Amino acid sequence: MNDVTALSAEALLAIRLSEPERLFTGDKAVAHQEFRALAARWHPDRCPDAGTTGVFQHVNQLYDAAVRKLRGGIWQMPGLLVLRATDGATYKIRYRKERAFELGRLFVGGEIVAYVVAKEYADLFENALQVIDRLPCADSRMAAEIGGYLPEIVRHFEIDEGWVLVLRKTPDQVLLRDLLDHCGGRLDARHVAWIVSSLLNLACYLDYARLAHNAILADTWFVSPSQHGGALLGGWWYAVRQGERMQAAPAATVQYAPFEVMDRRRGDIRTDLELIRALGRQLLGDATGLRLEREKAAPRPMLDWLRLPAGDSALRDYQIWTNRVLKDSFGKRRFVKLDVSAEDLY
Amino acid sequence: MGTARWDPTDWSAYAASTTGKTTDAVFASRRIDKDLNPLGVTVRESRDSDLNPESTAIIVGLDVTGSMGMIADALARKGLGTMVEEILARKPVTDPHILCMGIGDVLYDRAPLQVTQFEADIRIAKQLEKLWLEKGGGGNSCESYNLPWYFAAMHTAIDCFEKRGKKGYLFTVGDEEPPPNLPAAAIARFLGSRPQRDFDSRELLTLVGRMYHVFHVIVEEGNHARHDPRGVRNRWTELLGQRVIGLSDHTKLAEVIVSAIEVNEGHDRDNVVKSWSKKTALVVQRAVGGLGPARGGSAGVVRF
Numbered sequence: 001m002n003d004v005t006a007l008s009a010e011a012l013l014a015i016r017l018s019e020p021e022r023l024f025t026g027d028k029a030v031a032h033q034e035f036r037a038l039a040a041r042w043h044p045d046r047c048p049d050a051g052t053t054g055v056f057q058h059v060n061q062l063y064d065a066a067v068r069k070l071r072g073g074i075w076q077m078p079g080l081l082v083l084r085a086t087d088g089a090t091y092k093i094r095y096r097k098e099r100a101f102e103l104g105r106l107f108v109g110g111e112i113v114a115y116v117v118a119k120e121y122a123d124l125f126e127n128a129l130q131v132i133d134r135l136p137c138a139d140s141r142m143a144a145e146i147g148g149y150l151p152e153i154v155r156h157f158e159i160d161e162g163w164v165l166v167l168r169k170t171p172d173q174v175l176l177r178d179l180l181d182h183c184g185g186r187l188d189a190r191h192v193a194w195i196v197s198s199l200l201n202l203a204c205y206l207d208y209a210r211l212a213h214n215a216i217l218a219d220t221w222f223v224s225p226s227q228h229g230g231a232l233l234g235g236w237w238y239a240v241r242q243g244e245r246m247q248a249a250p251a252a253t254v255q256y257a258p259f260e261v262m263d264r265r266r267g268d269i270r271t272d273l274e275l276i277r278a279l280g281r282q283l284l285g286d287a288t289g290l291r292l293e294r295e296k297a298a299p300r301p302m303l304d305w306l307r308l309p310a311g312d313s314a315l316r317d318y319q320i321w322t323n324r325v326l327k328d329s330f331g332k333r334r335f336v337k338l339d340v341s342a343e344d345l346y
Numbered sequence: 347m348g349t350a351r352w353d354p355t356d357w358s359a360y361a362a363s364t365t366g367k368t369t370d371a372v373f374a375s376r377r378i379d380k381d382l383n384p385l386g387v388t389v390r391e392s393r394d395s396d397l398n399p400e401s402t403a404i405i406v407g408l409d410v411t412g413s414m415g416m417i418a419d420a421l422a423r424k425g426l427g428t429m430v431e432e433i434l435a436r437k438p439v440t441d442p443h444i445l446c447m448g449i450g451d452v453l454y455d456r457a458p459l460q461v462t463q464f465e466a467d468i469r470i471a472k473q474l475e476k477l478w479l480e481k482g483g484g485g486n487s488c489e490s491y492n493l494p495w496y497f498a499a500m501h502t503a504i505d506c507f508e509k510r511g512k513k514g515y516l517f518t519v520g521d522e523e524p525p526p527n528l529p530a531a532a533i534a535r536f537l538g539s540r541p542q543r544d545f546d547s548r549e550l551l552t553l554v555g556r557m558y559h560v561f562h563v564i565v566e567e568g569n570h571a572r573h574d575p576r577g578v579r580n581r582w583t584e585l586l587g588q589r590v591i592g593l594s595d596h597t598k599l600a601e602v603i604v605s606a607i608e609v610n611e612g613h614d615r616d617n618v619v620k621s622w623s624k625k626t627a628l629v630v631q632r633a634v635g636g637l638g639p640a641r642g643g644s645a646g647v648v649r650f
Contacts, residue, residue, distance in 0.1 A: 248648060249650070254648050258551075258552040290557075
């Protein structure tokens with residue numbers, strides 16, 4: 001039990017209602033004891049000092065928030081997430097960074113990523129499990145080539161508040177959004193080029209698998225700055241087989257997907273190819289593409305490719321990109337070091 | 347451009363000046379005006395200003411082939427005034443900046459695209475008057491309605507989207523079918539830029555749809571639409587889905603455009619229809635009956 005009675009009124013009032021973990025222990029019985037101790041200290045009947053009522057009300061609200069969190073199965077401390085599954089099991093996840101995403105929250109750890117998805121998106125969560133479980137590979141060579149790009153499920157379980165999916169990642173991989181933020185909102189064109197190359201390689205696999213992922217975004221793609229690789233860990237909630245009806249999509253996908261696809265709402269590889277282009281433009285500093293030409297953000301062939309619409313074949317897109325666009329933009333291929341590591345970001 | 351503010355008295359004076367004039371007198375150009383020639387234009391800009399701090403780009407592309415000059419005529423005499431004043435009064439979007447285009451056929455016409463600046467005041471009417479009603483077109487059942495799409499996507503810069511992520515609006519208006527493609531050679535000839543390949547219309551729609559809500563208005567009084575109404579409608583619907591608008595009375599184009607913007611922005615469709623006088627409401631009802639609000643936003647998840 002924490003010695004909560006030692007805290008001053010100012011210290012208590014400084015605790016936000018969204019962070020009851022800063023005051024209470026993550027155990028229902030212990031938290032109750034702590035609350036009783038606080039009530040004994042701050043109840044206006046026992047402490048007639050000015051302002052006591054406000055402190056007591058705040059403590060009450062913090063306790064209510066703590067009870068709600070404990071009931072929901074999520075208890076979060078700096079760098080540590082404690083999740084209580086509906087089957088009674090408890091999981092502790094160490095994380096370096098937390099982010100909100102459109103279905104819930106994302107926790108980036110050293111070797112795992114945990115997605116906590118709100119209850120109302122149960123169908124999308126289930127869809128992700130099924131799609132990931134059925135990702136095809138023609139042979140061991142393909143598995144070796146493409147496996148690193150794809151998610152590997154460590155664990156998934158239900159909590160009262162929703163659903164949790166834990167995926168494996170390598171320690172050097174960072175969320176592309178975090179890398180972009182770290183670099184001030186734009187990357188050098190040469191780094192954008194290798195990221196786009198990885199994404200197009202993955203798109204060829206998705207096309208082979210007859211899938212449309214529908215959410216290739218800075219919030220779903222993890223990159224390895226040292227290896228120039230990446231993994232598509234997020235967004236599988238929206239993946240469907242090509243031609244199948246889409247259930248949902250992030251707003252960004254609706255923004256950039258082909259008009260016709262959004263009208264018919266069917267899985268289509270062109271959506272992924274358009275999203276890769278949009279991501280390329282975003283990494284250069286402007287997803288709309290309007291400023292890139294004025295600012296000469298990249299060589300002209302690369303800018304033209306990123307701005308103009310995608311074709312309908314991932315393989316053809318990839319061939320044009322590697323054989324023409326990269327050569328015309330940068331000449332002979334060479335490795336360009338990106339001097340950022342996971343430790344710099346997290 | 348678009349740094350001034352709409353003044354209804356300017357408009358009244360302008361409208362009075364067109365009274366009694368024939369279409370040929372209002373639209374006196376007999377060749378493309380250099381101010382409207384898109385050849386070599388890098389970019390047409392819709393920028394925020396002190397008077398229009400939250401500008402919204404609205405493009406209206408008018409078919410000027412054959413008898414379609416009647417659309418430009420109606421817009422110049424009354425429509426533009428109605429459009430701007432109703433948008434300012436109803437506020438479906440903020441601070442409208444309007445750019446008008448003249449549309450022809452890249453295969454047959456000398457000026458298949460004419461482009462004004464984005465303007466927020468009476469200058470748009472004066473530029474519209476400069477349109478050359480070429481009255482061309484050919485026997486191919488379509489006009490180059492996709493050339494404005496390419497121009498808007500590659501040669502406009504709009505603050506509503508650039509600064510606020512809000513798409514502009516692009517309406518093409520005519521009586522013929524959509525063209526299947528746009529040859530790179532035509533882009534080079536009429537705009538001066540040299541894309542690496544031809545584009546089909548679906549690709550161009552994807553391109554322009556990143557930045558604009560795109561609609562097509564079928565002028566049902568036009569010769570081609572009267573001859574094959576179902577065919578024209580079907581061909582457009584295959585391409586644009588619900589964003590195809592039937593216009594049964596060309597003098598109500600402005601009201602229909604304002605209504606389409608309102609519905610797209612989430613205003614209740616029935617209330618929008620009822621907001622007009624009885625005769626106009628009938629035209630608007632028929633025009634926007636199939637429209638719904640735009641999907642999506644800048645964040646979150648969209649359920650289908």
